[in-house]
Amino acid sequence: MKHTILALTTLLASAAAIQAAERPNVLLICVDDLKPLLGCYGSPLVQSPNIDRLATRGVLFERAFCNQAVCAPSRNSLMTGLRPQTIGIYDLPTNFRKGIPDAVTVAQYFRGHGYRTEAMGKIMHVGHGNYEDEASWTVPHWRPKGGGYQLLESTATTRPARVGGPRGAATECADVPDTAYADGMIADEAIARLRAAQAQPGEPFLIAVGFLKPHLPFVAPKKYWDLYQRSAFEPPQRQTPPADAPSYAPTTWGELRQYSDVPETGPLSADEQRQLIHGYHAAVSYLDAQLGRVLDALDQTGLARNTIIVLWGDHGWHLGDHGMWCKHTNYEQAARIPLIVAGPGVTQVGVKTGILAETVDIYPTLCELAGLPRPEGLDGASFAAVLKDPQAATKEAVFHVYPRNQLMGRAVRTARYRLVEWKKIGDPADTAELELYDYETDPEETQNLAASQPEVVARLRAILAKQPEAKPPVRAVGGQKGQKTRRGVSSAKPKxxxxxxxxxxxxxxxxxxxxxxxxxxxxxxxxxxxxxxxxxxxxxxxxxxxxxxxxxxxxx
The missing domain is CATH 1.10.238.10 (EF-hand)
Known part of the structure; x- marks a missing residue:
């Protein structure tokens, strides 16, 4: 009898090991402030050969959108599968567990199903009082030490920031190796983790790699600046917000104005704009090279044969369009993101899809691809079927938000239109101010059409009305672990x-x-x-x- 039990135990253990080995690994690549300004998305100037190479291995989403165009809320949506308006957190300092203490992140869920979960670089937003999520990771999250400015001249003049230390120049071109900056260090760590995973074939992994560029400041080794001629960059033609848009809807790009060499008020000159556009391109190419090193290591270890790769940008970025810079809006340049999914046997190869997708869809999609039960209560929907059939029917619309003072801008984006409804949370719908844009006739968002197309407005508002009202903001007093949380109330301010x-x-x-x-x-x-x-x-x-x-x- 004992021998029978022992044999049965051994058989079950062997079966579990085989099942674990057959589960796909997940390599989740998160990139800060990366808009779809890439060769594979049709950009004629940017040099992004490694992201382009990844696109040839899988499916590229042409209509993917974030759920809020700012770092922390967007990353909360990625990790929890919940939109900011469900969580009730729209700012940088407040940790997502202040709004949903019992949330199970995608990494935590995979960890609970036998995966080893690891993270390095920027996954959750850490800083401004916010912090990483220990429950998500099998081993402590890893961050690079140093890797900022390399030239003394970049910090010779600084400007006080609203949060954190003084800011130096908005750009830096230094003749240094890739590993002098943080993303080179992050790539090194990711490669080391992949090689370690190769030695543990019986344990599936979810490894999240968070690259920092092209987030400000636009710093990159000189060789990536040298890929471009400054004269090739022209400022966007339209330097004003959409006609008839609410005055508060655009961003005033306060994030950029914190840098010491950027004017505190007024527009940027054409040369200043070219410098920033050049810097963004250089930072993208630098990031692309680091991603290429990680993809090479995935191939060299043989892990690519059983690994699902997701490349995701947390939001877009205004590069001077409409006279705006940074993110922080509901407009297309801030809300649209790059999204590429690749994996042997789970995706078609080298195809593009125009179906709508949003950040919250990634969590349930990964669960389906890994053969895990779909968690209850997620806002997102799996797009796994699209990976095999890029024309498969999915959702009719995606949703995102951005707050302005006491107003919440709730947006619904269909394949053709975007409607934004601006009102105080909880106020009647008839108090809202509206924006409507038609991307077939006006892809540059030059004119708010809400007043002239009431039938389209009514149709889109009916879609938006099916969504729950946005939760009032939850803000942590002080923002640190263990401190009290207030709903809709910020920390006390001195007189x-x-x-x-x-x-x-x-x-x-x-x-x-x-x-x-x-x-x-x-x-x-x-x-x-x-x-x-x-x-x-x-x-x-x-x-x-x-x-x-x-x-x-x-x-x-």
Whole structure:
């Protein structure tokens, strides 16, 4: 009897080992601020041979979108399969578990099903008071040490940042090896992890590799800058927001203005724009080379034969279009992302699909591809069928959000249109201000069509109405582990000396603030523009000292 039990135990253990070995591995490549400005997406200038090479191995999604165009909420959606409006977190400092303490991340779920889960670089947003998720990883998350600016001149002049230390230049071109910067170090670590995984064939893995570039500052070794001629870059033709768009809908690109060599107010010159566009391209090519090293290691170890690869950008980036820079909007350049999925036997090879996909769809898709049960309660839907049939029917629309001051902009994007509904959370639908764009007739978003196409608006609002109302924002007081959370309430602020604030902003000493003067040094540069017209009670397009101090409140 004992021999029978022993034999049965051995058989079951062997079967479990075989099953584990047959499960596909997952290599999840997360890239910060990478828009679909890539050769495989049709860009004629950018040099991205390794991402292009990955696209030939799988399926490229031409209509993939993030769920909020800023780092932390977007990454929360990737890891939890829940949209920001479900979690209730729309900012950088608040950890996702403040809104959904019992959430099971995709890495945590795979870990619970026998996978070894590892992460390096930027996966969750760490910083601004936010932190990594220990429950997701089998071994502690790894971050590179150093890897920032390499030239003293880049930090010779700095500018105080709203959060974190002073900022130096927005770009840097240094004649240094790839491993001098953080992404080279991250690639080294990823290669080491893949080689270690090769020695453990009985244990499937989910390895998440988070590259930092092309996030600001645009730093890259000189050889990647040398791939481009500055004269080849032209600033976008349209330098103004869409006609008839709400004044608060565009970004004022406060993130970029924190860098020491960027004007604090006003537009950028053509040369300044070319420098930034050149820097973004150089950073993309540098990132691409590091990804190429990781893909080479995957092939050399033989792990590629049983590994699903996902390349995902957390959101897009405005490169001067509409006079905007950075992300932080609901517009196409901020919301559209690169998404490529490749894996032997699970995808077609070298094809593109125009079906709609959003970040929250990646979690359930990976579960289906790995043969794991689909978790309950996710917002996303698997697109696994599309990987075999790029024309397979999926969803009619995807959804994303962006907050502005007290307003929430909820967006619905179909294959042709985007509708954005701006209102306070919980307010009636008829209080909303609307934006509508038609990407067949107006791909550059030059005109808000909401007023002229009521039938389209009604159809899209009906789709949006099926979605739950966005949750009020959950904010952690102080943002650190173990601290209390308030819903819809930010941490207490010290009393402001608004008279002194006025004097600091009144650069020309004329006793009035222009809109540009008002926006200098604002801690919330994307929300601040919506306050200016509210403070301007006499509607003369400037703020008197009294108007600024009263902050829009009636005179007493």
């Amino acid at each position: 402001q000396d608004r008279a002194a604030m006025f004097a600091r902003r009144d650069k020309d000493g004329d006793g009035k603030l222009t809109r540009e003067e008002f926006l200098i040094g604002q801690p919330d540069p994307d929300e601040a523009p919506s306050r200016f017209p509210r403070f301007d009670t006499d509607k003369d397009s400037t703020l008197s000292r009294e108007e600024f101090i009263n902050a829009g409140k009636p005179k007493h």
